[in-house]
Amino acid sequence: MTRAQLPTGTVVSVNGLAKSFRKVAALEDVTFSIEANEAFGILGPNGAGKTTTVECVAGTLRPDAGRVTVLGVDPAEDRETVRGRVGYQLQAAALPPALRVEEALRLFAAFYPEPADVPDLLRTVGLDQHRKRPFGKLSGGQKQRLSIALALVGNPDVVVFDELTTGLDPQGRRDVRQLIQQVKDEGITVVLVTHYLDDVERLCDRLAIIDAGRTRFVGTTAELLAVSGTGTGGPGGLEDAYLAFIEQTTAD
Numbered sequence: 352m353t354r355a356q357l358p359t360g361t362v363v364s365v366n367g368l369a370k371s372f373r374k375v376a377a378l379e380d381v382t383f384s385i386e387a388n389e390a391f392g393i394l395g396p397n398g399a400g401k402t403t404t405v406e407c408v409a410g411t412l413r414p415d416a417g418r419v420t421v422l423g424v425d426p427a428e429d430r431e432t433v434r435g436r437v438g439y440q441l442q443a444a445a446l447p448p449a450l451r452v453e454e455a456l457r458l459f460a461a462f463y464p465e466p467a468d469v470p471d472l473l474r475t476v477g478l479d480q481h482r483k484r485p486f487g488k489l490s491g492g493q494k495q496r497l498s499i500a501l502a503l504v505g506n507p508d509v510v511v512f513d514e515l516t517t518g519l520d521p522q523g524r525r526d527v528r529q530l531i532q533q534v535k536d537e538g539i540t541v542v543l544v545t546h547y548l549d550d551v552e553r554l555c556d557r558l559a560i561i562d563a564g565r566t567r568f569v570g571t572t573a574e575l576l577a578v579s580g581t582g583t584g585g586p587g588g589l590e591d592a593y594l595a596f597i598e599q600t601t602a603d
């Protein structure tokens with residue numbers, strides 16, 4: 352993939368975001384910003400509001416309060432701009448089981464004004480050999496590769512991956528991590544929602560911790576280690592820092 356012009360400066364800005372579903376306050380106050388070509392991790396316990404946040408960024412949900420700007424526009428107002436420039440990892444399980452890998456990519460490519468080259472993309476994600484395989488017969492790792500390809504098919508500037516490595520074996524996670532690194536190396540801004548601290552440690556420049564609908568921390572992993580007071584790292588160091596941080600904010 353060759354990319355003509357990538358954005359610079361702040362590409363995602365989220366300020367005071369709030370969103371409720373009937374009586375459930377999913378988000379109360381979420382604030383962070385992401386710079387061009389950063390890999391930005393979003394962590395937090397189950398139900399913390401991570402997916403709701405990235406759906407507001409992708410423009411698939413409209414917040415009740417607060418402001419989101421993506422590539423200079425409001426994603427809920429300017430769906431067309433954001434849809435073409437922000438790749439959102441589709442929950443692959445939603446694809447019909449008989450749809451073949453290449454067919455799925457060509458189908459989705461047709462929605463975009465300047466789609467990626469499908470054979471190129473198949474090679475990039477390592478599904479070239481499996482392009483005729485029906486979706487229902489792919490392994491978990493192959494489905495995640497297809498998810499990545501579908502998020503990239505519109506040639507986005509920003510890509511959002513939500514729990515991409517969940518459920519994969521260690522080899523599968525390593526492969527998917529390499530692929531995410533490749534995406535970042537192309538200059539694409541990566542937003543990674545994950546429960547894995549080592550994904551963040553290996554891939555992300557900065558991270559946000561969201562808990563109970565509020566951002567509790569934004570910074571680098573080194574800053575998280577420093578503010579949690581759990582030391583300077585070592586095996587499990589980041590996990591200890593994260594857990595200490597969550598316990599501390601829950602107690603507050």
Ligand SMILES: Nc1ncnc2c1ncn2[C@@H]1O[C@H](COP(=O)(O)OP(=O)(O)OP(=O)(O)O)[C@@H](O)[C@H]1O
Pocket residue numbers: 372375376377395396397398399400401402403404
């Ligand atoms: N469409 C919806 N209708 C009702 N409640 C919702 C809806 N989507 C999310 N919620 C609720 O909002 C809260 C935040 O959910 P969200 O999916 O954003 O959390 P998450 O941090 O992504 O969780 P997980 O790590 O478990 O995926 C939860 O209490 C969830 O039950």
